[in-house]
Amino acid sequence: MKKSILLALILLSGITASATETRIIVRAKAKDAKFIGSSLGGAHVIIRDKTNNRILAEGKTSGSTGNTDLIMNTPKQRESSIADEQTARFLATINIDEPTFVNIEVLSPFNNKQAQVKATTELWLIPGKHILGEGIILEIPGFIIDILKPRTHQYISLSTVKDTPIRVKANIVMMCGCVINKGGTWDSEDMEVKGILKKDGKHIKNIDMSLTETNLFEGNIPVESAGNYELTVYAYNPESGNTGVDKVNYVIHD
Incomplete structure (x- = not known):
């Protein structure tokens, strides 16, 4: 029995060791407006493994609604960002050992159920290849x-x-x-x-x-x-x- 437990621990340790930390930023942005952050209670983010629907990360966006002039008045060019360091985001840290196809779901406004919208997207996460900076932005209309x-x-x-x-x-x-x-x-x-x-x-x-x-x-x-x-x-x-x-x-x- 002790040998079986030891073998299981060794195998589990091997699986854990092979997983690689992968970080991804998710943001929710109101259509024709700014980002959804702490002042509205945040947008609820769920990241799932598309294969088995297992939740890999979950939480709320936090931070400011962003810079009004940058978001609403400045023409956006390729590789420029409409988010700054204070702009609301959810930072997920996910441990994966192989490329994983994920579904990202955002529910917002989370505290106003009569107006709540669900926005989703899908993408591949590659172990150790972080998606940071502006991150993934999902639009919330209404x-x-x-x-x-x-x-x-x-x-x-x-x-x-x-x-x-x-x-x-x-x-x-x-x-x-x-x-x-x-x-x-x-x-x-x-x-x-x-x-x-x-x-x-x-x-x-x-x-x-x-x-x-x-x-x-x-x-x-x-x-x-x-x-x-x-x-x-x-x-x-x-x-x-x-x-x-x-x-x-x-x-x-x-």
Whole structure:
């Protein structure tokens, strides 16, 4: 029995010794915006062996969203980088003993499930051949939208809103958390933001919404009758193709 254990340890030691440390940087970048880092809770990265789906490394990106001028305003040339030393990343250290085909999956924004996107890519890792510098960048399209008012399943008395419209409020940011304002890098004037209102499952009207302060869009819903209401707020940028949606259900009662 002792000889068997010793032999197993020797074999395991041989396998471990033959594995080579291989490092790879993975970054998540919002479409038409910056990198996803600590300020948004990070993007969740999973690296799997494509052959058997075994997880080789897992973690979150951390660091800053990056240099706005470098990312958004500087023309990119071959072998130039839009990431600096502070730019958010996940650094994985993987021990492999032969070329390994891997799947890289990024989930982001990790803490905003209604806006969460999964982006993936595949590539070969070669033992000891690190992929550093800018690393592997996966793009995350969309907007993060949070409807602030009305609240989920809020009960509202018809008598209190019969002559006063319900004020709709939604917070909208880029997928990196970058701010939206009038005339800024991410200009609210370039975006269409509207509410789609249903009552008892039937569409009744669209609601125009406009920016009232940084990231905050507002509009009014006139109310005429009691019922079960569903409000969908969407944002759309025709230039970038970015879209985002959030929904809320509320009740108007007699």
